[in-house]
Amino acid sequence: MTDDGWLTEEVLRAYAAAPDPRLRELLAALIRHLHAFATETALTHREWLAGLEFLTAVGQMCDERRQEFVLLSDVLGLSAQVDHVNAAEGATEPTVLGPFYRPGAPHRPLGAHIGRPEDGAPTLIKGRVTDTGGQPIAGATLDVWQCSANGLYDTQDPQQPSFNLRGVFTTGPDGGYEFRTVRPVSYPIPVDGPVGALLRASARHNWRASHVHAIVSAAGFEPVTTHIFDTDNEYLRSDAVFGVRESLIARFRPAGAADPDDVSFVAAADFVLAPAR
Numbered sequence: 117m118t119d120d121g122w123l124t125e126e127v128l129r130a131y132a133a134a135p136d137p138r139l140r141e142l143l144a145a146l147i148r149h150l151h152a153f154a155t156e157t158a159l160t161h162r163e164w165l166a167g168l169e170f171l172t173a174v175g176q177m178c179d180e181r182r183q184e185f186v187l188l189s190d191v192l193g194l195s196a197q198v199d200h201v202n203a204a205e206g207a208t209e210p211t212v213l214g215p216f217y218r219p220g221a222p223h224r225p226l227g228a229h230i231g232r233p234e235d236g237a238p239t240l241i242k243g244r245v246t247d248t249g250g251q252p253i254a255g256a257t258l259d260v261w262q263c264s265a266n267g268l269y270d271t272q273d274p275q276q277p278s279f280n281l282r283g284v285f286t287t288g289p290d291g292g293y294e295f296r297t298v299r300p301v302s303y304p305i306p307v308d309g310p311v312g313a314l315l316r317a318s319a320r321h322n323w324r325a326s327h328v329h330a331i332v333s334a335a336g337f338e339p340v341t342t343h344i345f346d347t348d349n350e351y352l353r354s355d356a357v358f359g360v361r362e363s364l365i366a367r368f369r370p371a372g373a374a375d376p377d378d379v380s381f382v383a384a385a386d387f388v389l390a391p392a393r
């Protein structure tokens with residue numbers, strides 16, 4: 117049977133009176149794209165049902181500690197696409213928040229170590245926070261978090277103290293910051309649920325390029341949720357959640373004579389914030 121689009125038009129009309137204009141716009145686009153998907157692929161009843169069963173399984177995998185829908189959005193690149201659509205002009209590129217952020221990390225003095233010796237190779241990360249005109253932003257905060265040498269975040273690992281490898285730092289008068297952490301390692305995203313089945317069916321691996329997370333914010337500016345990636349990592353070109361941006365890759369160089377003697381690596385990462393919208 118040919119499809120001249122009359123059904124899509126009828127469904128669109130049925131939702132055209134939604135009072136909220138943004139809801140109306142989102143529903144109309146969703147209906148158009150869903151109908152076009154079914155038409156383009158000549159979707160069979162069996163495939164349609166398999167899709168619904170898959171989404172049901174994704175929902176059933178979710179609880180307070182596990183958000184399989186976020187994972188699904190991540191591996192389909194939708195999370196990264198939403199980041200991209202909302203990126204502020206001239207500011208540091210945003211990338212995925214991921215499922216491991218915890219609000220309420222302790223404020224720590226500049227230079228403090230957010231982890232323990234057993235978490236990995238001690239590393240100094242430092243840089244500046246500026247506005248899009250290059251002016252330093254004093255009093256900006258960096259909320260940073262990462263996993264330990266075993267690839268696990270504190271929330272996944274009962275051996276780590278609460279808020280291990282997490283901390284909030286405030287920039288000085290020159291917009292500068294520095295903190296000690298460990299050199300990040302790659303870690304696998306969970307594949308014991310329906311998203312894992314999707315990755316296997318697609319012959320995709322489940323590894324994330326090694327990274328340190330950061331949310332950088334300051335009064336009067338758009339906050340940015342981003343990563344610092346390590347240039348020396350085998351998954352930089354195939355990150356499981358499409359989070360890598362060229363501008364976010366930093367070199368973790370071996371510490372030299374001019375560096376503090378308690379660190380093995382030093383990385384520089386500057387952040388640029390755009391004015392609040």
Ligand SMILES: [Fe+2]
Binds near residue numbers: 214216263329
């Ligand atoms: Fe992460």
